[in-house]
Amino acid sequence: MRLKGAILLIFLWYLVSAITELPHPHEVAETFFILLFNSEPVLGKTLVQHAAASLLRVLTASLLAFSIAIPLGIVSALNRTLAEVVTPMVEALRPIPPLAWIPLAYVIFAPLPNTVQVSQIFIVFVGAFFPCFVSVFDYSRNVPEELLEMARVFKAPERLILRDVVLPHSLQGVLSGIRIGLGVGWMSIIAAEMIATSGEGLGYFILVMYEVGGRTAEIVAGMAMIGVIGYLMNTLLLKAERLVMPWR
Amino acid sequence: MALTVEGLKKSYGNLKVLDGVTFSVEEGEFVCLIGESGCGKTTILKIIAGLERPDEGRVDFKGVNRMGFVFQDDRLLPWKTVYGNIQFALKAMGVEDGDVVRRIIDFVGLKGFENYYPKQLSGGMRQRVGIARALAVNPDLLLMDEPFASLDARTRERMQEELLRIVGGKAVVFVTHSIDEAVYLADKVVVLSQRPSRVVRFIEIDIEKPRDRNSDEFIEKRREIYTALQASSG
Amino acid sequence: MKRLVAIAVTLAILLAGCQQAEVGEGKIKVVTMSPRDMVEQLKLGGIDAFVAWEPFVSEAVVNGNGKIIATSADIWPNHPCCVVATTEKDDRELVTAIVWAHVKATRFINNPDNREKVIEYAMEFTGKSREVVDEAMKRIKFIEYPDEEEFVKYFENLKRGGYLKKSVKELGYESEDDFFQDFLYKDVYDYVNSKLAENESWVPEKVNKTVRVGYLTADLHQLAFYVAMKEGYYSQVGLLVEAKEFANGVMEMEGFKNGEIEVGYLGGAPATLKRVNDDVRISIIAGANSEGSAIVAKDASSIEELAGKKVAIPGFGTVQDFLLRMVAEKAGLEITT
Structure with missing residues (x-):
């Protein structure tokens, strides 16, 4: 089934290439594999180096985002007062696309050294934070009533209910939150790199290839790299979920 | 006398559910509450378990330190193994673990499944874990809310047979809407009317256990309960 | 939980630290x-x-x-810098009118008598202070046509640096000379220049056309465009100019490609890169500045x-x-x- 999908995609690609300036799949594949470990002349870096730079930024920012979103999500779900303060803020900020924060980030972080880097990390932070928070919050708040009732019937103390009922149920939210957050973060960093000056990174690579011109195959190869990494991240995290939650 | 329930009344808004329910359970007695679906049987159990308060009436215990509860749906923690789920009840009640969990697992016939997660078990096995969890705290009174309702007929009968062996001489309040199940298990059947619920009859069943479902006296009791239920639904 | 948060934060800081890799000696x-x-x-x-x-x-x-x-x-x-380019090289009347207006404006700028007015124009065009504009004007050489030799040198640089994806053959030219003849299209400028040399007040025939001209935001090199409009050179040749502002030369080349503009003031670099790499068919009809x-x-x-x-x-x-x-x-x- 998956193979059929891939064949269809490649077929459609050839079709579109025939009538537009889109380079053919084999040209892109060739460029992709060459640039994977050989430096592209304009920027002097390989695709792997660009990907590593982007990934490093995403991991830094996401880790920061998760280390705040997860505890905050759980605590707000359990504390009504805090939830009443936090949820309206989150609901108001969440619909703002991460990219809309770029100009503001520049202004806010202007006094810091490495404004661009800090801003990019902030953009990814915003992208990763909200989906993670919402996922954790929703799961922590919606612990099945039947299980809580069961725990009460057995006169379980609050601490035990938290440890053995609420938190394990939240874990699903935490893990999907991490997976979705990383996905959005990955999309945000590529876009943030395209707008800001980065020196390296896949988004920057694509932008420079476009500016210098005549490098559509390089552009598509860069896009393919983004896709490959996004896919790998998702698959790895799904695998990790199964490992962390064997009961599912 | 282990438990006395007297004049329980309960309404949810305008919906009157219980209208003066009174019955008692002797030490070691197996009591079945029978009535049509939605007649408030579960509400009675919840009031006994202390999960809900009655509008009127009272519940008195004598010599009951701990209660075990078996739910209609198994209500196992999906992230805990068979062992962990049973242990949870012990931790909740602050009972020392010891080798109680292992013994109970053996006792309900789940040996070898200690490390299985609920999703890996069949419906009957999950219900067995639920029963084991309730028994693990060594309750003086066992409350059971249609525990076998969702099982297939064959499994259900086997579970009923085993249940009698497992609960031994404990006081039990068992809610069901199956006449056959009541006649098979109960020492005393409390027949409830339609909503709002009242007790319409007590029927003692003094047939020796284990009972033969095809014996004349069994069929006779079945008919008696059926008639009482029919009359109550008028 | 607390320990997890602590570990996460430390890791994040460490990672952030790694990013500040020092530039090598x-x-x-x-x-x-x-x-x-x-x-x-x-x-x-x-x-x-x-x-x-x-x-x-x-x-x-x-x-x-x-x-x-x-x-x-x-x-x-004498390195190349901003140029005037067009996709309508074969519309001789139009190109003549554009080049004439540009040359007139450039000569206006370079005439010391107009200094005060030029500074005023420069301030309006760029939105910068008199001090900044005064300082900047010292270093800009406003020209009428780029030095062709230096342009070729720039092209050689691009080739050597691996910036050019296509050879001129792939673009349909016999040789680089052929390519430059088409790309650096000086004929009209030479004609206008000689006409003006004969008669300083020569004005080409009115073309009565609307032309869309691209330019870059606040780029002082392109002052001639602004002066030509302000001094009415375009109206003298019957051109109605629709000015379109672009953020950078790359975007302006997209404008050419998509038919949003017929004429544009832009850097020689994006003009050359996109002309060769993406085959955006423009020719350079005049130079705006050098240095x-x-x-x-x-x-x-x-x-x-x-x-x-x-x-x-x-x-x-x-x-x-x-x-x-x-x-x-x-x-x-x-x-x-």
Whole structure:
């Protein structure tokens, strides 16, 4: 089934290439594999180096985002007062696309050294934070009533209910939150790199290839790299979920 | 006398559910509450378990330190193994673990499944874990809310047979809407009317256990309960 | 839980630390950004130096945030810079009118008698202060047609640096000479120039057309365009100009490609890169300026001192990129990204 999908995609690609300036799949594949470990002349870096730079930024920012979103999500779900303060803020900020924060980030972080880097990390932070928070919050708040009732019937103390009922149920939210957050973060960093000056990174690579011109195959190869990494991240995290939650 | 329930009344808004329910359970007695679906049987159990308060009436215990509860749906923690789920009840009640969990697992016939997660078990096995969890705290009174309702007929009968062996001489309040199940298990059947619920009859069943479902006296009791239920639904 | 948070935060900080990898010794790290951002970043310390065109060089100098360590005139005399290009080279009437207006405007700018008025125009066009404009005008050489030899030199640079994806053969030319004949289309300029030499007040026939002209935001090099409009040169030849502003030359080349403009003032670099790499069929019918760029540094006072520093350029393959590479090579420094 998956193979059929891939064949269809490649077929459609050839079709579109025939009538537009889109380079053919084999040209892109060739460029992709060459640039994977050989430096592209304009920027002097390989695709792997660009990907590593982007990934490093995403991991830094996401880790920061998760280390705040997860505890905050759980605590707000359990504390009504805090939830009443936090949820309206989150609901108001969440619909703002991460990219809309770029100009503001520049202004806010202007006094810091490495404004661009800090801003990019902030953009990814915003992208990763909200989906993670919402996922954790929703799961922590919606612990099945039947299980809580069961725990009460057995006169379980609050601490035990938290440890053995609420938190394990939240874990699903935490893990999907991490997976979705990383996905959005990955999309945000590529876009943030395209707008800001980065020196390296896949988004920057694509932008420079476009500016210098005549490098559509390089552009598509860069896009393919983004896709490959996004896919790998998702698959790895799904695998990790199964490992962390064997009961599912 | 282990438990006395007297004049329980309960309404949810305008919906009157219980209208003066009174019955008692002797030490070691197996009591079945029978009535049509939605007649408030579960509400009675919840009031006994202390999960809900009655509008009127009272519940008195004598010599009951701990209660075990078996739910209609198994209500196992999906992230805990068979062992962990049973242990949870012990931790909740602050009972020392010891080798109680292992013994109970053996006792309900789940040996070898200690490390299985609920999703890996069949419906009957999950219900067995639920029963084991309730028994693990060594309750003086066992409350059971249609525990076998969702099982297939064959499994259900086997579970009923085993249940009698497992609960031994404990006081039990068992809610069901199956006449056959009541006649098979109960020492005393409390027949409830339609909503709002009242007790319409007590029927003692003094047939020796284990009972033969095809014996004349069994069929006779079945008919008696059926008639009482029919009359109550008028 | 607490421990997990602590570990996560430490890891994040460590990772962030890794990102601040030092620039190697004997190397200059280049980044790209718009000249507007360069001025800001130089002030904030995000970069140590930049290579850009006027008025951004003077802005940084006048604000006291940077000083010039080399002008483009020193590094590469008569280097190409902004040009006037068109997709409608074969519309001789139109091109003649455009070139005439441009030449008139350039001569107006270069006439010392008009100095005061030119400064006024420059301030209006760029929105910069008199001080900045005054300073900037000193370094810009307003020209009528680019030095062809230097343009070829720029082209050679692009080829050597691996910036060009296509050869002129792939674009359908027999040879590079052929290509340049078409690309650097000087015929009309020569005609206008000779006509004006005969009679200073010669005006070509009115074309009575609307023409869409692209230009770059606040680029002082393109002052002639603004002056031609203000001094009414376009109306004298019957041209109704619809001006379209672009953020940078790359975007303006997209404008050419998509048929949004017929004529444009833009840098010679994007014009050449996109002409060759993406086959956007434009020809250069006039030059706007030469020189007028500079390397501005915050602390460094010589090229050598840029070792291990971060320098911004407006884009890869631009004249500014090569200016930096030329001085770096001379100073024995390597360029990294």
